[in-house]
Amino acid sequence: GAVWVRGPKRCTVLMQTFVLCVCSPGFQDVHVMIFVGFGFLMTFLQRYGFSSVGFNFLIAAFSLQWATLMQGFFHGFHGGKIHIGVESMINADFCTGAVLISFGAVLGKTSPVQLLVMAMFEVTLFSINEYILLSLLGARDAGGSMTIHTFGAYFGLVVTRVLYRPNLDKSQKRNSSVYHSDLFAMIGTLFLWMFWPSFNSAVTAHGDDQHRTAMNTYYSLASCTLATFGMSALTAHDGKLDMVHIQNAALAGGVAIGTAGEMMLTPFGSMIVGFLAGIISVLGFKYLSPFLESKLKIQDTCGVHNLHGMPGILGAIVGAVTAAAATTEIYGGGMKDVFPDVASQARDSFKQGGLQAISLVVTLGMALGGGLIVGFILKLPIYGSPSDTICYEDSIYWEVGSPYQRDADNVF
């Protein structure tokens, strides 16, 4: 059976049956990553916890619904109706993930109305890009190194570039963590880390393919975590670890294995990819982000370039190379699941690799072009954006008892 939502004009819905299991652990795990993972990961700011977890909640609830419609038009439209089910729900969560990555880049500097407008446009562009990559070009990207991470990161980076605030240093004192806010952020990190194998394998073919994806992701993440701790200590002048690295770079292994995870990368290959991703990500936080901010005027609050941008590109490249090297000897009967076009002899492996590389270029083009346009739309002075002196601050959008923290202290 199936469920149809009729197109945009008359939203009548015929409910029949669902084939897939809604309560599949895959779906629930991805859902936890979107709401708890991303939501708490961004609570590291000392006075922006309500907004981080609250606006994350708002944007996600909005994007889920909008993405169901948008992806329905491009992927699930049959006879004037949109088919919905578990796969559409997972895909909506994926699209939402891209929006939340962009949210990380502009965190603390945008009003909720701006965020909703950004989400509306980004979901649309995401769906178009995904349609080009997966349906037109026939690229493979099960874990979304390109469609989710690269797209979301560079889209957000361009938006934050267009919204550049030269006087943001007036809010600088709040652009940092306090002790407990870093612990809240670790809740987000750990739920993302634990469920990333489910994320990358959520829409792969059931059975062998799904298990290989999950295990590749698992080994990549484990290796990436070790690289992150090592690099964090090595790049510090006094050998101390930096919570920013642990919270973020330890996840880069999941991003970088997004495309190649379902391929025959082997555990050892996955570990190398994860290790590289961890190194790149920590180096990005340490040296590249300050450069991007001072020279290119890109104010990237959460460092999404280091967690999603560069590891996403790495993942796309690893995917292209692995695809180009695929042979029937290695994949056997699994070829039709991982590379259906190669299995059906519509193209050879080398051409598949080339199309993977083209997909990365298309994604970057869509993200940069789309981000530019949406950035200028968001620059219109009609959204109640916070002034430079009051960024990274909950109290302009939330009722916050004042002076609450101190008050609590006095009572005790």
Add this chain to the structure above:
Amino acid sequence: GAVWVRGPKRCTVLMQTFVLCVCSPGFQDVHVMIFVGFGFLMTFLQRYGFSSVGFNFLIAAFSLQWATLMQGFFHGFHGGKIHIGVESMINADFCTGAVLISFGAVLGKTSPVQLLVMAMFEVTLFSINEYILLSLLGARDAGGSMTIHTFGAYFGLVVTRVLYRPNLDKSQKRNSSVYHSDLFAMIGTLFLWMFWPSFNSAVTAHGDDQHRTAMNTYYSLASCTLATFGMSALTAHDGKLDMVHIQNAALAGGVAIGTAGEMMLTPFGSMIVGFLAGIISVLGFKYLSPFLESKLKIQDTCGVHNLHGMPGILGAIVGAVTAAAATTEIYGGGMKDVFPDVASQARDSFKQGGLQAISLVVTLGMALGGGLIVGFILKLPIYGSPSDTICYEDSIYWEVGSPYQRDADNVF
């Protein structure tokens, strides 16, 4: 196979086999909602976090066991033995949910002994009410809009009315949140929100029925969240959002879809229900709760009337109307799963709708009558209830280093 616990006198147990899967995601998701969801949702109070999460833990662990026995007498009693298994564990969690809702109404004003006594009586009354509704009247209530939410809320509201404290304003300064306590509460909110589709579909028929229930809940919650953010901003004089609304009202969509979730409500219908629930709930927090406290002397700490009471009634009404409108044309072969009595021609749809409505009345009667009696039992001066000046305070029941918060500050 099956497992039997022999009745109350000789508790010998014969262990044989279990048919259902204990590790079903449905069960684990509900379990997370009960312990982490409810537990952390109530940590919003600045100095009652230990009690919120700790007493929640205590009451839940007690109620689970007591509910297994009580529900066993009414539902699973065969040949002098109680059958236990996954379904009994989920049902025990459901019953525990009702007790925890009532706990929300009296939060901060009761001793742990009072809470255990309340749980003992409430579990019993819950089981009787559930038996009348599901077994005698043949009503449908898979997600418990009536049996769990309406019953738990009004039972708790009557208890807190009977325990009215005219001088509670002496503890008023502690009846509020601090910054980090609101973030802890969001952990509860998000785990409740994410797993609510599993909650409502946990005991529905496997397959289509379960998936439809989960999707209806999912769309209701997404829509409710948007309504909540909108109403929270609209009802504030300065457009600011209120954390109390986000933490609570965003969940009302799950409550209001509890009865009709398994029915052919359609995604669009579910969204309308969720949207209404969000609006009602925010308006309740904003305007009705102060009125209830000042005029009706109902001191509802967590605002359970707004999250569980009114949305529960809404859910019961939506369920009755949807049941009355059910036709074999719409449901096809699914009729026997959703409305077995209608499918077997024991009654027609309209009568099913009427019995759903009667079930709501019965539930309200049981909750109000039972709450009245139990309230007076709890008013006996033998339970070590806190005095009016020391409500909402952990340190009377917990070892709390003093002056701990300040001490930590001085060290740093």
Add this chain to the structure above:
Amino acid sequence: GAVWVRGPKRCTVLMQTFVLCVCSPGFQDVHVMIFVGFGFLMTFLQRYGFSSVGFNFLIAAFSLQWATLMQGFFHGFHGGKIHIGVESMINADFCTGAVLISFGAVLGKTSPVQLLVMAMFEVTLFSINEYILLSLLGARDAGGSMTIHTFGAYFGLVVTRVLYRPNLDKSQKRNSSVYHSDLFAMIGTLFLWMFWPSFNSAVTAHGDDQHRTAMNTYYSLASCTLATFGMSALTAHDGKLDMVHIQNAALAGGVAIGTAGEMMLTPFGSMIVGFLAGIISVLGFKYLSPFLESKLKIQDTCGVHNLHGMPGILGAIVGAVTAAAATTEIYGGGMKDVFPDVASQARDSFKQGGLQAISLVVTLGMALGGGLIVGFILKLPIYGSPSDTICYEDSIYWEVGSPYQRDADNVF
């Protein structure tokens, strides 16, 4: 199909197929326990939260990989290759659990390098002990009362004894919790508690056996929680509850049912075991730990002796007695799953019970001997271990804004 990792010299990997489901709830639940459960359980210290959750993350990511190799040599080595899959992932998590238990004993007094060295040796010893117990002696220990809890606890206790610091009282003011750190720790407690049924049943035979294990664990934990609250109030001079007990002793029921969980213990028997475990654990925290510290010079930061040590031994004894009492009459066809050696008439039940008891002795010997050697290795002055005046302190290993907490207060 299967997956092979070739032995240590040439780590080439042949990827074929996986039989079991990676996304099995069992695996994910255990994973959550290791990273969120253990990680946050140890954040109770007021100034050691970064290290607790961060080093837990580091050690776990390292141990998972090392355990996959080590356990592969002993359990999954076929034709020069290591078979990996879901079961190896769960077993790696189990082994990691033992390391994290030992981490709890030395928490706050060791450098990350020391911890990694400890993990390297402990994983190896764990694998040897597990091989002796399960493969050579044919003992049953599905939930690891012996292999995980007893081994991890006594190994860690001996290590902390060898690393005894006579002047640790200079850091005593930081060896305590603050209000919010205790709430963070409750996140760990609850995720451990909720998913413990999955932990104990993760590697039992699918079907009846798994369900019985989960339900026995569930009832043991529920009963243990009630015992913990009761004992905590009874042993306090003023009837107040102690957060340390709730966070830890409430979990002892899961430890104590680890060996016998898969056996025909009956719900009632499980409740008795859980109840005893809760009582023993609270008494241990209250009376035994101070004694161990003052007389035996064992500085057990997290009290692992009370949560894992004594309940682990209790669990081993319950397992031995239950095994000795097993008859074909009780177990029926299930005998071959629970006691394959008895079913195949290689031994009788009484001998199985004896071998269970011998397994406990072997485990204690391995833990004490191994801990002694590793303790002296860790005592070498080459690891950057913190001095006595600066234990339980994040700022020596982590970048911590200073004076951060106070600074945040001043801003608000």
